[in-house]
Amino acid sequence: MEIITVKKIKKSFKKYTREQGLWNAIKSLFQREYKLVEAIRNISFSVEKGEILGYLGPNGAGKSTVIKILTGILYPDSGSIEIMGYVPFDDREKYVQNIGVVMGQKSTLSWSLPAIDSFYLTQAIYQISKKDFEKNLNELTELLEVKEISKTLVRNLSLGERMKCEFINCILHNPKIIFLDEPTIGLDVVAKEKIRNFIKKINKERGTTVILTTHDIDDVEALCHRIILIDKGIHVYEGSLESLKKKFVSYKDLTVEFEKKVKEIKLDNCEVLMHKEFKAKIRVNALKVNPTNVIKKLIDKYPIVDINVDDESVESIIKKIYLSKNDK
Amino acid sequence: MINKYSEFFKMEIKEDLADRSRFILWIISKPISMMINILIWTAIFSNSNSLSIGGFSIGQTINYFLFQAVFGNIIFNNISEKIGAKIYSGELSTSLLKPVNFSISMVSKSLGGRFFSLIYESIPTHAIAMLFFGMQIYNKPAIILSIISLFLGLLINCFFSLSWSLLYFKTLNYMPLERIKRFVIQFISGFYLPLNFFPLALQNVLKFLPFNFLLYEPTKIFLNIYSFKEILGVMLIQIVWIIVLYGTFNFFFKITLKKFEGVGA
Ligand SMILES: Nc1ncnc2c1ncn2[C@@H]1O[C@H](COP(=O)(O)OP(=O)(O)OP(=O)(O)O)[C@@H](O)[C@H]1O
Numbered sequence: 013m014e015i016i017t018v019k020k021i022k023k024s025f026k027k028y029t030r031e032q033g034l035w036n037a038i039k040s041l042f043q044r045e046y047k048l049v050e051a052i053r054n055i056s057f058s059v060e061k062g063e064i065l066g067y068l069g070p071n072g073a074g075k076s077t078v079i080k081i082l083t084g085i086l087y088p089d090s091g092s093i094e095i096m097g098y099v100p101f102d103d104r105e106k107y108v109q110n111i112g113v114v115m116g117q118k119s120t121l122s123w124s125l126p127a128i129d130s131f132y133l134t135q136a137i138y139q140i141s142k143k144d145f146e147k148n149l150n151e152l153t154e155l156l157e158v159k160e161i162s163k164t165l166v167r168n169l170s171l172g173e174r175m176k177c178e179f180i181n182c183i184l185h186n187p188k189i190i191f192l193d194e195p196t197i198g199l200d201v202v203a204k205e206k207i208r209n210f211i212k213k214i215n216k217e218r219g220t221t222v223i224l225t226t227h228d229i230d231d232v233e234a235l236c237h238r239i240i241l242i243d244k245g246i247h248v249y250e251g252s253l254e255s256l257k258k259k260f261v262s263y264k265d266l267t268v269e270f271e272k273k274v275k276e277i278k279l280d281n282c283e284v285l286m287h288k289e290f291k292a293k294i295r296v297n298a299l300k301v302n303p304t305n306v307i308k309k310l311i312d313k314y315p316i317v318d319i320n321v322d323d324e325s326v327e328s329i330i331k332k333i334y335l336s337k338n339d340k
Numbered sequence: 341m342i343n344k345y346s347e348f349f350k351m352e353i354k355e356d357l358a359d360r361s362r363f364i365l366w367i368i369s370k371p372i373s374m375m376i377n378i379l380i381w382t383a384i385f386s387n388s389n390s391l392s393i394g395g396f397s398i399g400q401t402i403n404y405f406l407f408q409a410v411f412g413n414i415i416f417n418n419i420s421e422k423i424g425a426k427i428y429s430g431e432l433s434t435s436l437l438k439p440v441n442f443s444i445s446m447v448s449k450s451l452g453g454r455f456f457s458l459i460y461e462s463i464p465t466h467a468i469a470m471l472f473f474g475m476q477i478y479n480k481p482a483i484i485l486s487i488i489s490l491f492l493g494l495l496i497n498c499f500f501s502l503s504w505s506l507l508y509f510k511t512l513n514y515m516p517l518e519r520i521k522r523f524v525i526q527f528i529s530g531f532y533l534p535l536n537f538f539p540l541a542l543q544n545v546l547k548f549l550p551f552n553f554l555l556y557e558p559t560k561i562f563l564n565i566y567s568f569k570e571i572l573g574v575m576l577i578q579i580v581w582i583i584v585l586y587g588t589f590n591f592f593f594k595i596t597l598k599k600f601e602g603v604g605a
Pocket residue numbers: 025026027049050051069070071072073074075076077078601602603604605
């Protein structure tokens with residue numbers, strides 16, 4: 013079932029520019045120069061219920077702008093959006109009752125109070141029944157291990173501790189969709205892992221639909237059923253991670269260990285990245301030859317004890333897509 | 341429904357309680373400003389030949405300023421400053437994500453803060469003003485009615501501030517506008533001078549604006565100048581202003597949000 017339908021949205025911003033210096037600051041009071049930036053140029057897509065969608069793109073691509081439009085904060089200049097039967101920016105007050113939003117750089121918790129007080133505010137404004145609230149809060153605090161943390165003043169929490177509380181605050185009312193704008197930014201490996209498992213669990217057990225922007229490919233590999241790549245306000249790829257790999261992988265790296273010293277390695281369509289007496293790293297151009305054939309050849313020609321095959325990393329594939337679009 | 345907004349009310353009180361230094365500053369600074377006002381006005385009256393200025397006797401004038409010092413803080417709020425900061429930092433986005441009426445949630449917070457300040461700041465300083473500075477209570481119901489009227493004044497100020505803050509969407513630097521607003525409101529609400537000390541022409545203009553209903557009229561209720569019927573009249577006009585300004589805000593807020601650019605990552 014389609015839960016989000018986005019058709020041909022566009023959004024541009026006025027970007028005010030001025031030269032540095034006091035005189036220019038004064039001048040800008042009277043006459044402001046601006047450029048129109050097209051942040052979103054004609055985007056359409058849809059999301060199925062229960063899906064985890066990864067929204068990726070380089071800095072300034074327009075990810076946060078899309079999230080803000082989907083959550084009803086911004087009006088698009090044109091195009092239409094329907095989410096669970098609501099038009100986000102027109103039915104804002106009713107619509108936001110059904111969604112949860114975490115923005116990595118913005119806090120929804122009151123700075124000078126313990127997080128638990130903000131949770132109670134959430135209970136009141138989303139009108140969560142006492143029973144549901146307590147059940148949910150217990151479950152979530154246990155899952156993220158924040159029992160003690162939620163009683164500390166938010167201003168005294170570390171980033172990771174605060175993020176866990178933000179997550180709880182955004183999910184307490186059992187939203188049907190959660191929007192996460194860079195939820196793992198600045199977190200350590202363990203905390204990232206915890207947040208990822210948390211998202212997975214919520215998605216699985218409650219069937220919550222998740223839209224997530226990130227710069228961390230590991231987030232995507234761990235979570236996303238489908239990804240959308242956006243660059244300069246337009247979508248440049250839409251599909252699963254696997255088909256992205258299939259479509260764009262251009263090389264494989266072989267790490268080889270030899271039994272005896274090998275002086276020279278010669279293979280067609282391959283580049284020797286590293287070669288020490290007993291070890292070598294070879295990059296196979298997968299566009300020109302089948303890597304399996306190269307491996308066969310290697311075994312025939314050289315005394316091999318071990319071979320390891322690594323795919324081109326998703327990161328480098330995505331980098332290539334970004335860069336190739338920029339050339340045009 | 342009520343429950344939604346009462347939590348905002350409580351939240352603000354909790355936040356204020358977290359900041360105890362404010363209470364101490366208040367208790368120290370208020371007696372000083374009361375003392376200065378008494379000295380100034382005693383000097384002015386003793387150097388003038390008439391026994392009253394703008395119809396106020398020295399006793400009424402001093403009581404006017406004592407009342408402002410003790411209870412005047414009820415009407416002042418920092419709604420517009422908060423909204424300015426929210427627009428500037430992009431935090432307004434998170435406010436828009438809550439399923440509540442934005443203006444009513446902001447006003448509920450203000451009411452919470454001012455209620456807190458009535459209990460923890462005004463009542464103790466009221467005792468000080470009565471014991472050490474000879475503050476008079478002319479009439480017990482009058483003081484209660486004047487405080488109710490002050491809260492209506494607070495609502496007027498809240499919705500005026502909300503409407504004014506819509507200008508902050510259009511500028512990168514809201515502080516100058518905020519200062520202008522603060523100064524003008526203090527001046528024409530009767531905080532610096534009772535409005536009857538102003539030239540008649542100016543007084544006549546101010547009659548058509550909401551600002552004398554913030555402080556000046558409630559203080560006159562306290563000074564027992566009005567009959568009960570007149571008091572009800574004042575409150576009625578206050579309520580009309582609240583409705584007008586609430587409507588104004590909601591009308592322009594809708595338009596403004598369409599152009600909101602939601603700065604920040
Ligand atoms: N309020 C605004 N006013 C003017 N320009 C804006 C505004 N918000 C975003 N932009 C511009 O729109 C474009 C897209 O911004 P957006 O924040 O959506 O990027 P992003 O994909 O989230 O980037 P990042 O990965 O850095 O968070 C950028 O060029 C940005 O400068």
